[in-house]
Amino acid sequence: MSxxxxxxxxxxxxxxxxxxxxxxxxxxxxxxxAFIVNDYFILQKSLKRNIETSARILGKNLxxxxxxxxxxxxxxxxxxxxxxxxxxxxxxxxxxxKLFAHYGxxxxxxxxxxxxxxxxxxxxxxxxxxxxxLTENKETIGLLILKGRxxxxxxxxxxxxxxxxxxxxxxLFLSFILATYLQYxxxxxxxxxxxxxxxxxxxxxxxxxxGKVSKQEQIEEIKVLSQEFNRMIExxxxxDRQINSANQDxxxxxxxxxxxxxxxxxxxxxNAHAAGMSEISTGILHNIGNIVNSANVSIEEMIKITQxxxxxxxxxINSLLEEEKNSLGQFLTTDPKGKLIPEYLQQVTETxxxxxxxxxxxxxxxxxxxxxxxxxxxxxxxxxxxDIMREEIDLASLIREVLEMQRISLGxxxxxxxxxxxxxxxxxxxxxxxxxxxxxxxxxAKESMDHASPxxxxxxxxxxxxxxxxxxxxxxxxxxxxxxxxNLKKVFQHGFTTKKHGHGFGLHFCANAxxxxxxxxxxxxxxxxxxxxxxxxxxLNAQEEKAAS
Amino acid sequence: MISLPNLSxxxxxxxxxxxxxxxxxxLLLATxxxxxxxxxxxxxxxxxxxxFTRYIEWPNKKNLNEFKIALIGxxxxxxxxxxxxxxxxxxxxxxxxxxxxxDEDLSPFHIVIIGDSKFLExxxxxxxxxxxxxxxxxxxxxxxxxxxxxxxxxxxxRFEINRSAAEKQNLSISSQLLKLARIIE
Numbered sequence: 001m002s003x004x005x006x007x008x009x010x011x012x013x014x015x016x017x018x019x020x021x022x023x024x025x026x027x028x029x030x031x032x033x034a035f036i037v038n039d040y041f042i043l044q045k046s047l048k049r050n051i052e053t054s055a056r057i058l059g060k061n062l063x064x065x066x067x068x069x070x071x072x073x074x075x076x077x078x079x080x081x082x083x084x085x086x087x088x089x090x091x092x093x094x095x096x097x098k099l100f101a102h103y104g105x106x107x108x109x110x111x112x113x114x115x116x117x118x119x120x121x122x123x124x125x126x127x128x129x130x131x132x133x134l135t136e137n138k139e140t141i142g143l144l145i146l147k148g149r150x151x152x153x154x155x156x157x158x159x160x161x162x163x164x165x166x167x168x169x170x171x172l173f174l175s176f177i178l179a180t181y182l183q184y185x186x187x188x189x190x191x192x193x194x195x196x197x198x199x200x201x202x203x204x205x206x207x208x209x210x211g212k213v214s215k216q217e218q219i220e221e222i223k224v225l226s227q228e229f230n231r232m233i234e235x236x237x238x239x240d241r242q243i244n245s246a247n248q249d250x251x252x253x254x255x256x257x258x259x260x261x262x263x264x265x266x267x268x269x270x271n272a273h274a275a276g277m278s279e280i281s282t283g284i285l286h287n288i289g290n291i292v293n294s295a296n297v298s299i300e301e302m303i304k305i306t307q308x309x310x311x312x313x314x315x316x317i318n319s320l321l322e323e324e325k326n327s328l329g330q331f332l333t334t335d336p337k338g339k340l341i342p343e344y345l346q347q348v349t350e351t352x353x354x355x356x357x358x359x360x361x362x363x364x365x366x367x368x369x370x371x372x373x374x375x376x377x378x379x380x381x382x383x384x385x386x387d388i389m390r391e392e393i394d395l396a397s398l399i400r401e402v403l404e405m406q407r408i409s410l411g412x413x414x415x416x417x418x419x420x421x422x423x424x425x426x427x428x429x430x431x432x433x434x435x436x437x438x439x440x441x442x443x444x445a446k447e448s449m450d451h452a453s454p455x456x457x458x459x460x461x462x463x464x465x466x467x468x469x470x471x472x473x474x475x476x477x478x479x480x481x482x483x484x485x486x487n488l489k490k491v492f493q494h495g496f497t498t499k500k501h502g503h504g505f506g507l508h509f510c511a512n513a514x515x516x517x518x519x520x521x522x523x524x525x526x527x528x529x530x531x532x533x534x535x536x537x538x539x540l541n542a543q544e545e546k547a548a549s
Numbered sequence: 550m551i552s553l554p555n556l557s558x559x560x561x562x563x564x565x566x567x568x569x570x571x572x573x574x575x576l577l578l579a580t581x582x583x584x585x586x587x588x589x590x591x592x593x594x595x596x597x598x599x600x601f602t603r604y605i606e607w608p609n610k611k612n613l614n615e616f617k618i619a620l621i622g623x624x625x626x627x628x629x630x631x632x633x634x635x636x637x638x639x640x641x642x643x644x645x646x647x648x649x650x651x652d653e654d655l656s657p658f659h660i661v662i663i664g665d666s667k668f669l670e671x672x673x674x675x676x677x678x679x680x681x682x683x684x685x686x687x688x689x690x691x692x693x694x695x696x697x698x699x700x701x702x703x704x705x706x707r708f709e710i711n712r713s714a715a716e717k718q719n720l721s722i723s724s725q726l727l728k729l730a731r732i733i734e
């Protein structure tokens with residue numbers, strides 16, 4: 001069956017006609033079969049009755065022929081069966097069981113009488129055989145066997161088959177006409193309904209309605225269906241109007257809300273900017289604070305130097321020399337005190353020279369820190385411009401510089417610095433930012449080891465080049481209080497701190513700064529009191545990798 | 550040859566059945582022998598005579614205690630008829646066989662068999678209106694007033710019936726029997 005035809009049979013019209021035709025065929029076929037079977041049995045019965053009647057009449061006429069052994073007359077009588085279309089053959093046996101006369105086909109050699117003596121007729125080989133005893137004065141003097149001709153039945157069946165065919169065809173034709181009429185009555189309005197539904201679906205034109213057709217409206221259910229459909233469409237149309245109106249309102253509301261959101265976004269952006277600025281400011285202040293702390297250490301050192309200066313002794317010597325200015329030569333050569341003065345002056349000179357050198361160093365440090373502060377402020381300006389200055393940095397040198405800045409502080413905390421620098425390529429980074437990161441990490445390491453015994457305070461700094469992954473790793477490992485497993489996840493969060501006076505900004509800044517420099521900051525710890533290890537990971541670009549190789 | 554089954558449920562007399570079988574067998578044998586040129590006329594005639602009693606009705610006034618057969622001038626049929634009378638009956642009545650003279654009173658008899666043709670006319674004359682079936686041998690006997698006359702046709706024994714004679718004797722002959730006979734009006 002072609003797809004088009006299949007599609008056609010799926011329509012209501014096709015289905016109705018198909019079902020009605022199938023129903024008609026089934027009913028006609030069943031009825032015809034029932035009639036044929038009934039007629040078959042009636043015909044069979046009739047045939048048997050006819051043969052029985054013939055047998056009775058023949059038997060009566062054949063009795064004298066047996067009585068007077070008149071075979072010729074017997075044959076004549078049997079020949080009269082030619083007028084009986086139902087009887088095919090007849091056989092007359094005498095009292096001794098010998099064939100006396102016959103009509104029609106000769107007795108077959110295989111012929112035998114039925115074993116069941118009660119049976120007076122039988123069906124064999126598609127024919128009926130009837131056994132009729134010829135009796136006289138209650139004495140059996142012969143037997144007449146008649147064979148019915150099934151051809152008569154077959155002829156009847158042929159006629160029946162023809163009648164059934166004609167009836168079925170006529171029935172189908174009438175059924176088709178009836179089905180067509182019914183589909184016009186029932187599926188016609190349904191098809192119109194479907195058409196309207198399709199048009200509404202395609203065009204969303206809810207003003208469409210099913211028109212009134214007088215014949216269709218004769219069927220109450222279809223009339224109700226059409227009315228209800230129209231009512232439903234009206235409701236949909238109303239709702240559509242309401243939805244459109246609501247949509248328009250909604251669009252207006254959305255527009256207003258969008259405007260409000262834009263305003264809010266603007267404010268939020270401003271707030272965020274302010275917050276960003278605040279964060280940046282916090283960072284700068286934090287870093288400047290670190291530098292200032294370091295500067296304080298230098299100043300304290302200078303104050304200490306100046307407080308412990310030998311200048312007082314020098315003043316005493318000056319006073320003593322002032323007192324003995326008239327006899328200075330004698331005093332220096334003869335007086336026991338005066339004899340010590342030249343040597344003392346020599347010692348004071350050396351001490352002051354040393355103090356001067358130390359102060360000079362601290363002043364240099366202070367200058368460096370002031371430069372660093374200037375750089376920090378400069379970084380702020382870079383941020384403000386959105387420009388990020390990156391340069392090729394020799395990590396080992398930078399580490400040494402930062403360590404130098406922390407030297408006094410680390411020394412004061414009795415922290416032993418272990419350097420394990422392997423050859424590494426230069427990395428691309430912002431020097432100031434990286435300095436702050438190192439400063440922060442050294443400071444944290446230093447503070448974490450406050451509670452450790454001085455002999456165990458160790459700060460190990462190592463560098464590694466991992467060419468396979470194109471990375472440079474800088475590790476800063478301490479033997480301090482360590483980090484719990486839970487806190488490991490939070491250490492880089494803004495505001496997280498375990499220090500009494502901490503702000504929770506330092507590590508947050510470090511992590512962000514590393515990310516900004518296309519790097520990464522990782523932390524690991526074996527647990528509380530087992531130290532911590534911070535690793536700065538620098539991803540090398542192709543040029544850096546090439547330079548390294 | 551096939552053996553006939555007992556298809557009916559009638560209670561038959563075994564000896565009678567045996568006789569009938571023998572009789573019909575004899576009849577068939579006789580006709581076949583006649584066909585071959587040998588004549589055993591008396592026995593066949595006896596069998597035919599007995600069969601006639603089945604297809605001919607005598608009036609009620611002939612309702613005697615026994616069925617009487619008279620034999621005139623013929624001694625050849627006597628033994629066969631006596632054998633018949635000893636074994637068979639007609640309508641439940643025993644058969645009696647008597648050899649009589651033509652001049653005797655024939656009115657008690659149902660059948661008078663004329664064995665000698667010379668007594669034909671006399672017997673016909675004497676039995677007229679006496680409800681007696683007259684039987685004689687030889688073609689032309691019926692034409693002479695005898696009701697049934699035996700004759701040979703194509704070496705087969707047949708019989709002729711004089712219907713008017715039968716009517717005169719007030720005897721009713723079955724149409725089935727008439728169908729087998731040559732009718733003399």
